Amino acid sequence: MYNILRLKLQIFGFSSCLLFFVIPSSYALTSQEILERVDKIRAPDKTFTFDVKATVYGADDKLEAILSVRVKDAKKSLVVFKSPHSNKGRTILMVEDNMWIYIPGTSNPLRISPQQQMISRISNADLARVVYNIDYGVEAMEDVDTDGTPSIKMTLTAKTKGAAYKGLILWIERNSFKPIKTEFYAVSGKLLKTAYYKKYREILNKERPTLLEIHDAIKTSEITTLEYENMRIEDTPDAHFQKAFMERAGAFLQ
C-alpha cells in the first residue's frame, strides 16, 4: 500500500513537473510582462542602434529611404535619413512623449504632434519608437489560433500622450512570444494599418524579425516594408538627444 502511494506521489510529482514545462510560460507572467518579452524580441536592449531600409510601394510609385536609428534608455531615439537625396540629413528626435523633426537647412527643428508623426508615408512613429510597452498597456488577452499557430491575441491601449495610435491588437506566438502581426487603430476605432513581422533571423542571441510589412487599411494599394539591418548594442551620449544637437546628428550617425 505504501509502495502504491509512493508510486502515485511520484507519478503526481512527475506529472506536475511535466505540466509545468508543458504549460506555456505565459501563464506564469503578467500581461505587461508578456508585452515586455515581445519587445525584447524586437529590441535587444534599452540602448542599441540599427539601420532601416524603408520602402513604400504605392499604386503608381515606389519610395525608398535608408535611415539610421539610435535608441537610448528605450525612451529616446534619434533617426537620421541617409537617402534619398531630397531627404538626406532629415532627422527625427523622440524623447519620452515629445518629437521633433529637423529638415537640413530649414529653421530650427520643428516640434510635431503625435498625429503628425503618422503623416509622412513612412510613419515617424513607426521609426522612432521600436517597443510597445512604453506607450501601451494591455487591456485584454486571449488564446487564439493564427493560421495554425497557437497564439495570444493582446489588445493594447495607449497609456501616454505620446502614443501615435489609440489602440493596437497584437498577435504573438504563444510559446516563443514572437510577434506575428499588429493592427493599429485610430481614436475613432478605425483600423489604420496592419503590420506583419517576417524574416526572423538570429541577431544578438535571439530570433528577431528583420522585416516589418505594413499594409495600409485606408490606402489599400499601399504597402510599406521596413528591413532592419546592422542591429548592435552601442551607446550614444545623452547630450545628443536634444533639439539643439539635431543639426549635427547626421554627421555622427555613420
Added chain:
Amino acid sequence: MPVIAHGGDFDYKFNGKIIEQFTYYHLKKDYFLNPNHGLLDISPWKNRFYAGINLDLMRQDTRFISKFRPTLLSDDNKTVLRTIIDDLYIDQGITDKFFLTVGKRNIRDGVALGTNPTDFLGEGKEVDFTKREEERRIEREGNYLVGLDAFYKNVAWTAIFAPRIKHWQKEEDRVLLKANYFLESVDVDMSLHYFNADISGIGFNVSHTANDNLVLYTEAAFRQGSDKKKVRLISTGSPNSYAISNMDDKEIFAHIATGGHYTFQNGINIICEYIYNGDGYNQRDWDEFKEFVVYSGDQFKKGLFLNSITTNLLEANQIIKFGQMRKNYLFTRVSNPSIFNKIDGSLVLFINLDDSSFIVNPSLDYKINQDSTLGLSSNIFAGNKTKEFGMMHWDKDVTLIYKHYF
C-alpha cells in the same frame, strides 16, 4: 559598450538641387509709391536659375560645411550672375560635448512660421518671399562669425561673436548668447537669447505638445530701439515739409509671435499665429505716413517740386516693409502634404488686423518623382490703396518653380 564612433577617417557629403524659378508680377498701373511708374523701374518678371550646392567634408571630429548658390538672375532690366554663400565654416568637435565653429554661417532661430522675432542674426538678410515659410530662411546668406556650443543632458549653451569686417560684414559687432533647455517634467522646450548689437535685446522661444494633434508655441523678443522710421508733417506749404525720424532708441519694443498648429487625422494641418510688433505704427503714425505718400504721389504726377517730392517717395519706399508696418497681424495656413499622394498644397492668409488688408498665398507642389518637384504659387495682395498691402507695387504675382535634387 562602445561609445558612438565616427565612421571612417574621412567622409564627404555632396548633394544639392537645381532650381528654375520664374515669377510674373502683375504691376499696378498707378499707385502712390510709384506714380505712373515714373519713379521706380520695376520689372514685371524675374527669372532665377540657380543651384543650391552642399559640400560637407568630415574627418574625425572636424566638419567642413559649405552651402552656396551660383545664381543667374534675370529681369527686364538686367542679368546678373553671382554666387551667394550661405554657409562656409569649420565645425570642430573638441569633445563629444563641445563644438567650435568658425566661418560664414546661416544661423536660424525661432519656432514660429509667420515671423521670427528671435532670429537676431537673420535681420536685414535677403529672403525670397515667393517660397514657403519653412523654406525662406534655408537660402539666406550667412554671417561671418565664431561660435561655441556646449551640450549637456537636456541643456545646450551657445555663444556667437559676429564682428564687423570691412567690405565683408558691414553690421557693427554682434554677440549672441543662447541657452536651449528641455524641461522634461512638463514636456516644454525653451530657449533664452541675449543679443548685443546696434539694437540689442533679449528673447525666448517656448513650445509644447498639448495633445495628440496640437503643438503650441510662443516666440518673443524685447528690443531696445528700432530701425523703423516715422514721418511727421512739419508744415504745409509749397511743398509740404516733412520730418523723417528714428524711433526712440531708449524705448523697449516687444515683438511676439504666438500660436500653434493642429493636425487632423487625414493629414491636413492648420497653423494660426498672432503677431505683435511693438514698434509698429499706431493709427496716427500710419495716417501721417499715408498722408505723406498720398501727397507726394499727387505732387509727383503733377510734376511739381520734383526734387523734394522724388526724395520723399524714395524715402517712403525705403520706410515701407510690407508685413511689418503695423502692430497686429494674423498668420494662418492650411496645408495638406499629400493630396493624391503626389501634391503638397497650402493656403496662407496673412492679415493686417489694424487695417484689414491682407495677402492670400496659395501654393501647390507636385512630386514628379523621388528627386523632382514642380511648384506653382501666387501672392494676392488685397486692400484699399491707402492700406498697407494696398500700397504694394503689384496686386498679384505668380511663381512657377522646378526643383531637381541630386
